[in-house]
Amino acid sequence: MAEQGRARVAVVGPFSGPRAAWGELLREGVAGALAPPVASSLAPPGASGASPGASPGASSGTSPGALPVTPSAAAPPVAWEFHDDRGDAAVAREVGLRLARDPELAAVIGHFNSLGAYHTLPGYRDARLPAVLPLSTRPGLLDGSDGWALRWCPDDLGQLVALRAAVLATGRTVLDVTDDGSDYGRRLADTVTGLPDDGLAVVRTPGPSAGSIALLVCGTHVGAARTARQAVAAGRTGPLLFPDDCAIGEFAELLGPAAGRALVARLAGGPAALVQDSFRALGAALADRPDVRGRELLAAVRDRTARRFTPGGEPDGLGPGGGWETVPVAVLTPAGTGHHATPAAPAPAEPAPTTGGHPTAAAGRHAVPAGPTPVPGGHPTTPAAPTPVPAGRHAAPAVGSSVAPGTAPPLYGRTLSTHPGTCDLDAVVVGCGAVGAAVAALLAEAGAAVATTEPEAGGPSATRYSGGLVRAYEPDAEARALAVRSHQLLWGAADDERQAAGFRRTGSLVLLGPDDLPEAAAGVAELGEAGIPAQLLDLDRLRSLHPEIDPAGLAGAVWEPGGGYADPRAFAAVKRRAALAHGAVVLPGGAVRAVVAGPSGVVVRTATGAVTAAVVVLAAGAGTPALLPAGYVPPGGPPRTKTIRYAFFGGAGHPVPTVSDLVTGAWGRPQVDGAFGGGFLTGRPVQEWDVRPGGADRLAERDIAYIRKGVRGRWPWLATAPALGGRWGVDLYGAHGPLLGPLPGAPRLVAAAGWSGAGFKTAPAAAERAAHAALSVLGRRVPV
Structure with missing residues (x-):
């Protein structure tokens, strides 16, 4: 009743x-x-x-x-x-x-x-x-x-009229139409060919084909993206058009680089x-x-x-076509992410030069200061408590309505938990960035009843602003083990998943100082034993292969021909779709506000309520410290947040590899395609600690000047290269490496955070370890 x-x-x-x-x-x-x-x-x-x-x-x-x-x-x-x-x-x-x-x-x-x-x-x-x-x-x-x-x-007839009008507005008179093989796609494609003559000749094409004629791909957003990618691979160079089922933010990620020349019909507004x-x-x-x-x-x-x-x-x-509009695919906003109008982070004062071969963001050895370092223009802080959520974005219930008990998305086709009477779920994964989404996918594939938070429910994530560098060599042995395993799981496999994650093989260089050579020799040997091609280059060989790099202060380099970079957001989206496809659900209520561990379960609270899970994985990046148990301090001290910045400059004019410089702490990679295509991404460390989580797709001019000043010594051509843009984000740094595994004294809490700006490349292996730890609580194993 x-x-x-x-x-x-x-x-x-x-x-x-x-x-x-x-x-x-x-x-x-x-x-x-x-x-x-x-x-x-x-x-x-x-x-x-x-x-x-x-x-x-x-x-x-x-x-x-x-x-x-x-x-x-x-x-x-x-x-x-x-x-x-x-x-x-x-x-x-x-x-x-x-x-x-x-x-x-x-x-x-x-x-x-x-x-x-x-x-x-x-x-x-x-x-x-x-x-x-x-x-x-x-x-x-x-x-x-x-x-x-x-x-x-309005109905589909109106959107087809709007799509045809968009083609005619470009001066084109011919439109090819194909579908993704779904009933919806076939019905829509058949309908568009039967509309009254408006001066546009419509040609039904059976499958992917080359040509410069505009192509309308009818179907669901997943199927249409796949069909369009096949058409582009077959040589289709003309404009791409899509129906309203594709007017969802993740469609741009599914479509890939072709999103830059694609239009989609959507309901007006x-x-x-x-x-x-x-x-x-x-x-x-x-x-x-x-x-x-x-x-x-x-x-x-x-x-x-x-x-x-x-x-x-x-x-x-x-009227005809009323209620519809056509917009570029690139402007679509992902559902569930909101709009984060975050101001640019303050520019740093010129810090003391990094010495002793201990860089920050991309190098793998991260010296965290013992105490808070003042942020120019701001104040040292401890990890911030969750900010109140504005009304209209997962706010707490107002008088007059509520989310009722039992109203979150059900677990399709299975019982809720293997711990009936105690827990609502087997697992909750807090955080849906690269690591969190991959953990959720592994848990769901193992048959666990798992819920995950919405992407960026707590604000912009490190995944959103990661540069995406990928390689197997790391100077730290533990980080190297994760990177090698990640290469075996994903980055070294030429499969569809790697392609969907936006991997670009450019080769990878890790630049070494004299003190780095012994560890590099041991690391290259380890990579060889794992079947990963790698070489230790002496200085002469480095000069001859990469004359664009100034070798001042260098003693050699580790070269991995299979290294490169990928798209962290696309990787997270792939894993998130895999989790949902295997029955995972999204935890309602936006950001997690509290996690309370008990002997038989963990209570997870959001703005709209609470669930109890047998195990909880904390993969919330810079938001993780606020969710750790009261009084828990990791070895070496609490993890701390830190700002990371990078800029895009005009390219070198010839192919360059991905680079991590252990001497200066700088890093860089080519931008093969997409936004700033043909350019070069590069960054250098900034000493801004204990900052609030945030990020933005822009940098102030002084930030760009700061980056240019620090990297032009290694890449002289960047001294005059035009600045194209930049980004900044915040990551969590651990004093003695990442937090990865069950927390002491709280075995039902598994941490997977604190990657110190270099976690994306190790995300597959880190997720595997975290999932193993979570499944051990449930008495299960990660599927092979």
């Missing part, structure tokens, strides 16, 4: 599987409906979840199979319940049939899969269950629904705007009158939005 006075709303969408990025829009819709009406207000203090002794999952009136989440406020009128259809029409039909038999539901919202919605609407109509459809675009979808549904968006408006209208109607149902509820929803509808529930007043 439903709790008296509570209105239950079923939220149906893809919360796992390859379409899960769209499900994040639904979670953001709930967050927007929960937000207080004043946009500038903050989440109230103390709204962080249940106490550690609470019983997560205790609820009444929620559907079975949902992930228990203890609410952080008393149960007000609106309860949102998530139901996972994995973006699959057959699963959506099963979900819809079950919901139609639930007499206590007030409404259903979601159903992004239009074919799934098509199959479920008759059942909702017969059950007199109102349906709100923010993004279901199938033409004729509401035919026969008898006014029991409201559709916020972006799909998120329609989702937010539909959730707010439904939530407001039920908050005002929790007992309103049926057609009266639909009328109340109509009254709480500026949009207008026909009597049948379709959007009113849209």
Whole structure:
């Protein structure tokens, strides 16, 4: 039975599987409906979840199979319940049939899969269950629904008109059309060829083909990206166009470099705007009158939005192509990440030169000062406590609505936990950067019931701003072991996963001072034993092979022909998709606010509630210290945050390798393609410690000048090379290496953080170790 006075709303969408990025829009819709009406207000203090002794999952009136989440406020009128259809029409039909038999539901919202919605609407109509459809675009979808549904968006015919108009606007008169092999893609491609003549000749092409003619690729965002990459590989050089299913942030990452010449149709203003408006209208109607149902509820929803509808529930007043726009793929924003308008970090004062061969960011040996170092223009700090979350982005529930117990995305097709009665989940991974996403993927592949946080839920991550250097040699033996294992797991394998992670083989040089040679000789021998090609170059050989490098202070170099760089964000996205495809879910509520370990489980709190897991992996980068147990101090002292900066300059005019300089601490790599393509990325250490997590895709002029001054001695041509741009971020530095493994005294907490600016290349192996440690708590092993 439903709790008296509570209105239950079923939220149906893809919360796992390859379409899960769209499900994040639904979670953001709930967050927007929960937000207080004043946009500038903050989440109230103390709204962080249940106490550690609470019983997560205790609820009444929620559907079975949902992930228990203890609410952080008393149960007000609106309860949102998530139901996972994995973006699959057959699963959506099963979900819809079950919901139609639930007499206590007030409404259903979601159903992004239009074919799934098509199959479920008759059942909702017969059950007199109102349906709100923010993004279901199938033409004729509401035919026969008898006014029991409201559709916020125009249908697919309008977006095809808009796409054709975009091609004509460029002066082109021919459009090739292909599809990704899905039913949706084939239907859409067939429809566009049958539209009335508008002066554009449309040619249906059966598969990837070369040519300079504009190409429209119809399909789901994953399938369309794959098909487009195949077309580009086959020699397609013309503009690329995509339907609205591809108007999601991760599509640019899936598409790769071709995103720079691609357009996508999307609902005017972006799909998120329609989702937010539909959730707010439904939530407001039920908050005002929790007992309103049926057609009266639909009328109340109509009254709480500026949009207008026909009597049948379709959007009113849209002409041909109305309600659609075409935008560059590159402008899409990933769902679940928000918009981080972070100011540039303050420029450093000129520090004392690094001496003794102990560089920072990319070198692998990281001398952390014993005490706080003042940041110019700022103050030394301890790791910051979580910042209050602005309303509208995963804020704590406002009066009038809540996320109900049992309403997080359910674990599809399995029981919740192998520890019933004690834990809601087998594991929670806090952090969804390169390491966290890879850990979540391994745990999910091993069959664990795992939840992961949203990407950058706590703010910009080190993964977002990493330079992505990849090699196997590290001067530190422990770091080298991780780098070698990562080479074996991924970077040395010429497979689809490495390609999807954006790997570019450029070769790698580690520049050595005299004191570095003995360790380098031992390291090169280790690499050889592991089957990784590497050479120890003397100074003459280095000069002859790389005349662009000034050898002052050098004694040699380690050369790895298989080294290079990759795209950390693409790597994290690949791993995150793998985790979701194997049943992982996203923890609702945004950033984790507290982690409390007990003898039989770990309570994880977010703004909307708490879950209990058998084991928790802390992979939150610079946000990790705030989540460590009270009183825990790692060997050598607490980890500390530090700023990392790099700039892009014009290229050398000929191929150059990836470089890490153990003498000066500088690092650099070519930028083969994409943004700043043909340029050279380079950075040098800055002594800015104990800074708050953050980052930005820009640098101040003085930051760029500081970098140029420090690197032009090693690369003289950079003294006059044009500056193209820059980035800065923050990483966590450990006094004696990373935090990796179970925490002493808290075996259910596994740390995977503190990479000291050089963790991306070792992410596959670090994730493997962390996953091994987590699975040992569960009595399982990482799949081979």
